Amino acid sequence: MSDSHDDTRIERDSMGELEVPSAALYGAQTQRAVNNFPVSGQRMPAPFIRALILAKAAAARANVELQQIDPALGDAIVTACQQLLEGDFMAHFPVDVFQTGSGTSSNMNANEVIATLASRILGDKVSANDHVNCGQSSNDIIPTTIHVSAAIELHERLLPALGHLLKVLCDKSLEVQPYVKTGRTHLMDAMPVRMSQVLDGWGQQIQANIEHLRGLQPSLQALAQGGTAVGTGVNAHSRFAEQFCQELTGLTGVNFTTGSNFFALIGSQDTAVAVSGQLKTTAVSLMKIANDLRWMNSGPLAGLAEIELEALQPGSSIMPGKVNPVIPEAAAMVAAQVIGNDSVISIAGQSGNFELNVMLPVIADNLLYSLQLLTNVSRLLADRAIASFKVNQPKLREALERNPILVTALNPIIGYLKAAEIAKQAYREGRPIIEVALEHTDLPRAQLEQLLDPEKLTEGGL
Numbered sequence: 470m471s472d473s474h475d476d477t478r479i480e481r482d483s484m485g486e487l488e489v490p491s492a493a494l495y496g497a498q499t500q501r502a503v504n505n506f507p508v509s510g511q512r513m514p515a516p517f518i519r520a521l522i523l524a525k526a527a528a529a530r531a532n533v534e535l536q537q538i539d540p541a542l543g544d545a546i547v548t549a550c551q552q553l554l555e556g557d558f559m560a561h562f563p564v565d566v567f568q569t570g571s572g573t574s575s576n577m578n579a580n581e582v583i584a585t586l587a588s589r590i591l592g593d594k595v596s597a598n599d600h601v602n603c604g605q606s607s608n609d610i611i612p613t614t615i616h617v618s619a620a621i622e623l624h625e626r627l628l629p630a631l632g633h634l635l636k637v638l639c640d641k642s643l644e645v646q647p648y649v650k651t652g653r654t655h656l657m658d659a660m661p662v663r664m665s666q667v668l669d670g671w672g673q674q675i676q677a678n679i680e681h682l683r684g685l686q687p688s689l690q691a692l693a694q695g696g697t698a699v700g701t702g703v704n705a706h707s708r709f710a711e712q713f714c715q716e717l718t719g720l721t722g723v724n725f726t727t728g729s730n731f732f733a734l735i736g737s738q739d740t741a742v743a744v745s746g747q748l749k750t751t752a753v754s755l756m757k758i759a760n761d762l763r764w765m766n767s768g769p770l771a772g773l774a775e776i777e778l779e780a781l782q783p784g785s786s787i788m789p790g791k792v793n794p795v796i797p798e799a800a801a802m803v804a805a806q807v808i809g810n811d812s813v814i815s816i817a818g819q820s821g822n823f824e825l826n827v828m829l830p831v832i833a834d835n836l837l838y839s840l841q842l843l844t845n846v847s848r849l850l851a852d853r854a855i856a857s858f859k860v861n862q863p864k865l866r867e868a869l870e871r872n873p874i875l876v877t878a879l880n881p882i883i884g885y886l887k888a889a890e891i892a893k894q895a896y897r898e899g900r901p902i903i904e905v906a907l908e909h910t911d912l913p914r915a916q917l918e919q920l921l922d923p924e925k926l927t928e929g930g931l
Contacts, residue, residue: 478490522550526547553586570826690723710727736824749839756804
């Protein structure tokens with residue numbers, strides 16, 4: 470390395486010399502990637518870079534334990550990683566998401582930055598390839614980092630957020646248990662349901678998503694590390710994979726294990742595709758809840774107006790006093806984005822050509838984006854829409870009293886055809902079903918009141 474200009478320096482790699490910003494911690498290979506991929510201006514996600522740095526620290530510890538690098542050198546690498554994680558590490562990782570499909574540029578970016586810092590700490594030259602990357606290949610460290618970053622985000626952020634949403638749904642269900650509303654199928658009036666039954670249904674959707682995501686955790690926490698270039702483990706110590714997982718578990722608090730087959734974990738991204746598929750299912754669940762909230766809140770005069778969502782901001786720049794269901798709308802947009810991310814991941818997952826998937830960076834970016842969006846919007850939906858909505862009891866009662874579908878309860882006594890005639894007349898004349906039933910049946914009012922009681926009808930059975 471030698472000086473070129475005040476604002477740049479000359480770095481060398483296997484392809485020759487290259488100018489690099491003087492203040493940059495990275496070297497020639499990172500700069501080549503910056504030059505080669507001016508595509509989106511979008512860097513790899515911070516959780517991915519954080520996981521990559523943690524993986525480098527775990528690798529250094531494992532290599533010291535296995536006597537592959539000198540302990541002082543390993544300590545310098547680990548300290549460099551710690552320094553990065555304690556600061557604004559993203560400033561040192563400028564490589565675009567749309568780069569080489571193996572993520573080699575991001576791997577070398579980390580190797581070069583850590584090597585620079587470690588060299589300063591050690592007071593001697595630390596090699597990006599021979600030391601920081603010891604026992605590794607981009608082809609196993611990048612698939613490993615995808616799993617590690619997604620596993621940490623799932624464990625530390627999304628599952629707790631979904632758990633919070635579930636608790637809020639359960640608490641709100643208890644609060645609204647006394648209220649009965651008109652059920653709807655095909656968006657048309659149907660038999661009555663308790664408001665709590667609606668929320669319990671939503672809660673079961675979230676519970677199922679939590680269970681399915683937890684079921685994927687063991688696969689996500691099984692790592693490709695140790696397979697190196699093509700899955701054979703060339704140039705890595707025979708116990709490196711096991712030691713690496715032990716060290717990484719200690720650093721993260723998440724139980725990582727060695728994958729049972731490196732060829733599958735390097736040549737494919739089936740686990741990432743599966744996790745993304747479950748994130749898509751979670752998004753679909755949130756979309757259903759968000760849309761139900763929007764319909765129930767619609768109005769307040771010309772809609773259902775069954776509930777009143779918390780007023781958070783003016784709803785219109787031209788219509789004074791308008792308030793919109795902004796949180797459910799945001800949740801619906803998140804759901805759409807996650808569904809789109811899953812399509813990208815599904816296509817990218819098909820790019821496992823022989824011994825390597827070559828769309829790893831875009832898989833990482835979209836998977837972590839989905840995890841982030843679902844985490845944030847789950848808490849938002851819980852706290853600013855579900856926990857705070859108010860029930861409009863007069864509106865619920867008014868709709869129930871005029872709901873001709875309540876006549877369904879009379880089917881076993883007067884038959885379907887007779888009940889249909891009563892329902893149609895009640896709807897046509899805008900009269901309560903009990904009044905029309907009194908005119909067209911021999912049933913006394915007391916019995917009709919019992920049979921047509923909306924609260925009893927929410928309990929099912931005969």
